[in-house]
Amino acid sequence: MRAAFKPHQYLVTAAIAAGKAEFSRAYNLSAVSSVLDFLNVMSYDYHGAWDHTTAHNSPVYPDPKRSARDQELTMQYTVDAFLRAGVDPKKLILGMPLYGHIYHLADVTKHGVWAPVNGTGREQRANTRVRQNNLGNEKMEQKS
Numbered sequence: 001m002r003a004a005f006k007p008h009q010y011l012v013t014a015a016i017a018a019g020k021a022e023f024s025r026a027y028n029l030s031a032v033s034s035v036l037d038f039l040n041v042m043s044y045d046y047h048g049a050w051d052h053t054t055a056h057n058s059p060v061y062p063d064p065k066r067s068a069r070d071q072e073l074t075m076q077y078t079v080d081a082f083l084r085a086g087v088d089p090k091k092l093i094l095g096m097p098l099y100g101h102i103y104h105l106a107d108v109t110k111h112g113v114w115a116p117v118n119g120t121g122r123e124q125r126a127n128t129r130v131r132q133n134n135l136g137n138e139k140m141e142q143k144s
Contacts, residue, residue: 002035011037015095018043018058018078030086039087044097046073049120054103054113058096063113 002012014032017023018041033039047055062071071077075094083089102121105111 013038013040015040015042018075019046020072020077020081023078023081029082033087033091036091038091038093039082040093040095041078041082042095043075043078044095048101049103049117052117054105054111054115054117056113057099057101066114 005012012035014036016027016029016032016039023029029039043058046058048057059074061076062074064071075096079092079094082092103115103117104119104121106116106118110116
């Protein structure tokens with residue numbers, strides 16, 4: 001593939017999962033690094049409602065009060081692991097999320113990071129409002 005791409009000056013890249021459970025079993029990072037021009041690390045959604053608590057979806061650094069597994073669910077851990085595995089640092093591109101998650105708090109008096117949740121919340125855009133119709137169903141409307 002590289003030979004076919006070279007005359008066109010195309011790059012050979014890949015989007016690589018950032019979670020240890022995925023990258024450690026799916027890739028030989030050193031070998032992959034040797035054949036790719038760039039590795040795009042998708043450090044999105046380390047956390048979400050599936051954790052049953054609020055959290056930063058993709059923390060940069062670990063929270064020292066959290067479990068060993070949570071220590072691995074950070075951008076710092078991922079980048080360090082890729083470098084330890086032999087990935088050329090000049091080829092490493094870290095993709096970071098610029099969005100957040102909405103949670104439905106289990107108890108509104110317990111909020112903040114690591115607060116218990118009952119799943120995801122409902123998206124509501126700034127230029128819309130929720131209105132109940134006479135059947136009790138909700139619908140989104142544009143604000144006037």
